[in-house]
Amino acid sequence: EIQLQQSGPELVKPGASVKVSCKASGYAFTSYNMYWVKQSHGKSLEWIGYIDPYNGGTSYNQKFKGKATLTVDKSSSTAYMHLNSLTSEDSAVYYCAFKFAYWGQGTLVTVSA
Amino acid sequence: DILMTQSPSSMSVSLGDTVSITCHASQGISSNIGWLQQKPGKSFKGLIYHGTNLEDGVPSRFSGSGSGADYSLTISSLESEDFADYYCVQYAQFPWTFGGGTKLEIK
Numbered sequence: 001e002i003q004l005q006q007s008g009p010e011l012v013k014p015g016a017s018v019k020v021s022c023k024a025s026g027y028a029f030t031s032y033n034m035y036w037v038k039q040s041h042g043k044s045l046e047w048i049g050y051i052d053p054y055n056g057g058t059s060y061n062q063k064f065k066g067k068a069t070l071t072v073d074k075s076s077s078t079a080y081m082h083l084n085s086l087t088s089e090d091s092a093v094y095y096c097a098f099k100f101a102y103w104g105q106g107t108l109v110t111v112s113a
Numbered sequence: 114d115i116l117m118t119q120s121p122s123s124m125s126v127s128l129g130d131t132v133s134i135t136c137h138a139s140q141g142i143s144s145n146i147g148w149l150q151q152k153p154g155k156s157f158k159g160l161i162y163h164g165t166n167l168e169d170g171v172p173s174r175f176s177g178s179g180s181g182a183d184y185s186l187t188i189s190s191l192e193s194e195d196f197a198d199y200y201c202v203q204y205a206q207f208p209w210t211f212g213g214g215t216k217l218e219i220k
Contacts, residue, residue, distance in 0.1 A: 043198075043214055045200060047202075047210065059207065061207070061208035061209075062208065063208070100147045100159045100202060101159035101169075103157040103158070103159075
């Protein structure tokens with residue numbers, strides 16, 4: 001069974017950073033780009049970028065360059081998204097996905113003092 | 114960026130109805146569009162890719178159509194499990210962009 005298991009909810013202070021993980025199982029991890037998507041206010045969706053787990057190559061939405069950094073650990077079939085300099089605008093649910101067919105359960109990031 | 118205008122934003126429908134949701138892209142996207150389902154409080158499930166292709170395990174009552182800048186998702190013979198939010202996503206051009214969503218509610 002294909003699964004993407006994301007890390008748990010995060011409550012972080014403004015200006016801090018957070019790292020969200022996405023552990024893949026049930027398929028060849030290095031064969032598919034891993035996408036990251038932001039869902040704000042329970043509705044609007046934004047594509048953050050993707051990473052090629054095979055070679056670490058990335059493509060980012062210009063809006064998230066400098067905000068998000070995507071990495072992978074092939075040895076554990078885990079993708080990571082690091083978000084820095086957090087503000088209230090970064091409070092959202094973040095999802096990993098591949099092929100837009102398979103999605104993680106989402107990670108709620110709340111930025112609050 | 115390509116703007117995806119999705120309509121309607123919500124629909125009140127009955128079990129057994131057939132419904133269509135549309136996405137209009139601000140430019141042609143050559144069928145590089147997918148459709149997603151999100152149930153309340155849950156994650157997403159991919160339904161359709163490349164405009165017309167069903168993802169594995171998706172019931173045949175779901176279908177996709179369209180060309181150029183205009184695409185549709187049709188759900189035939191609505192079942193109770195189909196009441197959810199639906200989104201389109203274009204991956205013809207970076208940055209990939211999503212429609213605003215359609216909420217299917219029970220009449």
